Amino acid sequence: STQSTWGHFLSVYFFSPAHGRWVPGTRSPMHRPISTRAFGGLLLVAFVAVATAWALAAGEPARTIPRRAALSRTRPQIKGVSRDGMDALDTEDDLTDLTVRYSFANRSEKVEVADDVQSTTDLDETQPVDIVPAEEEGTAGVRPILVSDDEALRNGSLKWPTWRVLVPAVFREFMRKRPEWALSNSNYTVYLYQRLNRRKPRYSYNFGHDAGVFAKFIVDFYHNLPDVTIFTHAHPEDHNIFFFKWINCLRPDMNYTNLNRLFLRNRGLGYWASHGWGAWVEQCWRDLLEAFNYSFPARKEPRVSCYCCAQFAVSRAQLLRHPLSSYQKMLKMLGEPPEVCHEGALSTDKLWAAHVPGQKKYAEHPKFHGKHTAAGALEHLQHIVIGGQPFFTKAYGNRQWCASFKPHTECPGSPCKGFTPQDVINDDGG
Numbered sequence: 001s002t003q004s005t006w007g008h009f010l011s012v013y014f015f016s017p018a019h020g021r022w023v024p025g026t027r028s029p030m031h032r033p034i035s036t037r038a039f040g041g042l043l044l045v046a047f048v049a050v051a052t053a054w055a056l057a058a059g060e061p062a063r064t065i066p067r068r069a070a071l072s073r074t075r076p077q078i079k080g081v082s083r084d085g086m087d088a089l090d091t092e093d094d095l096t097d098l099t100v101r102y103s104f105a106n107r108s109e110k111v112e113v114a115d116d117v118q119s120t121t122d123l124d125e126t127q128p129v130d131i132v133p134a135e136e137e138g139t140a141g142v143r144p145i146l147v148s149d150d151e152a153l154r155n156g157s158l159k160w161p162t163w164r165v166l167v168p169a170v171f172r173e174f175m176r177k178r179p180e181w182a183l184s185n186s187n188y189t190v191y192l193y194q195r196l197n198r199r200k201p202r203y204s205y206n207f208g209h210d211a212g213v214f215a216k217f218i219v220d221f222y223h224n225l226p227d228v229t230i231f232t233h234a235h236p237e238d239h240n241i242f243f244f245k246w247i248n249c250l251r252p253d254m255n256y257t258n259l260n261r262l263f264l265r266n267r268g269l270g271y272w273a274s275h276g277w278g279a280w281v282e283q284c285w286r287d288l289l290e291a292f293n294y295s296f297p298a299r300k301e302p303r304v305s306c307y308c309c310a311q312f313a314v315s316r317a318q319l320l321r322h323p324l325s326s327y328q329k330m331l332k333m334l335g336e337p338p339e340v341c342h343e344g345a346l347s348t349d350k351l352w353a354a355h356v357p358g359q360k361k362y363a364e365h366p367k368f369h370g371k372h373t374a375a376g377a378l379e380h381l382q383h384i385v386i387g388g389q390p391f392f393t394k395a396y397g398n399r400q401w402c403a404s405f406k407p408h409t410e411c412p413g414s415p416c417k418g419f420t421p422q423d424v425i426n427d428d429g430g
Contacts, residue, residue, distance in 0.1 A: 142161070144190075222327065242415070250406075251404060255318050256387040269352070283346050283347065284376070299352050310378055310382055318386070340363070340364040343363075346364075
């Protein structure tokens with residue numbers, strides 16, 4: 001074959017007695033010159049090797065760590081909020097949907113924060129997802145609620161095994177193993193929905209985060225509600241490390257109580273308005289209040305004071321203060337298609353945010369996923385529409401705690417002992 005100039009160079013460079021110095025016109029007697037075809041093959045092999053190494057380095061999967069663990073490494077500080085307060089902040093704050101970087105002793109690793117963000121697209125219905133087994137689990141000696149019991153529970157022909165029923169809102173958190181606290185026991189019965197396969201039992205449409213699950217339970221069992229229903233997230237202790245001590249100390253005659261520790265004072269729409277979402281969020285808040293015959297003054301910024309993050313206990317009597325139709329409207333807004341809290345054009349003539357520059361004034365888009373609208377609305381307004389408390393409720397004092405919990409002398413760990421919230425946010429901008 002024809003000898004190439006570069007082939008001649010390589011032959012001389014690597015194999016000449018000059019040890020790497022190319023002496024023009026010389027040729028090593030120890031090696032044949034490289035042909036053009038052979039040299040092209042070498043270049044191709046080298047290119048593939050380099051490209052493969054680069055792809056492997058760039059495509060190394062990020063290590064996923066729990067949200068709280070990631071935030072503990074990257075936790076921003078907000079004026080007036082302690083580190084414990086930051087731990088208790090919910091997903092509606094600007095601490096989610098983020099990718100952070102943290103350094104180990106000798107390397108930097110990309111970390112994706114797992115914040116239980118729920119895609120509104122259901123999994124393929126053919127996937128073998130067994131979130132709710134044929135026989136529901138329970139601890140030894142405790143009869144759990146079976147799927148076959150659901151119809152009897154709805155129509156009232158079957159009573160709940162315990163006066164406390166725990167309803168966790170989960171997505172994929174229990175895929176591998178259900179935690180022990182999420183099993184029915186002698187203290188409370190667990191009722192668990194799944195959000196992954198509409199063909200399987202106890203399906204709750206995947207929209208609105210925890211709000212959709214809470215609304216569905218109330219609608220499903222409105223005519224046979226438990227004495228006390230406890231609504232919680234998949235990781236309840238993220239918001240209150242004493243959560244399980246508290247629920248074990250609930251009084252049977254309690255009415256409504258928050259189960260979190262972080263109190264938000266004078267919460268407005270400033271955070272969402274700063275991102276251009278203020279009109280969508282305000283419209284959802286107003287719609288939810290209207291379903292329960294409450295309202296904000298038109299064209300004034302909605303503001304509330306409340307406990308963070310929508311973990312609460314409520315009695316059957318309190319839930320029955322409102323008709324089933326109110327909860328059906330709530331479920332439609334917060335937990336069903338078409339995946340928007342408010343359908344159609346916004347009521348811009350009533351919205352404060354519609355007159356704030358930079359706001360989206362067109363109809364809410366389904367791709368918004370309901371985190372800030374549906375889920376956020378229930379977090380900030382459940383003390384009003386479900387608890388019957390004033391818009392500007394106050395941080396609980398001993399009287400309020402003791403109305404819902406047994407004394408700590410009778411039930412260790414109870415907040416009924418003059419408990420004062422450790423973290424209070426004075427929120428003057430949302």
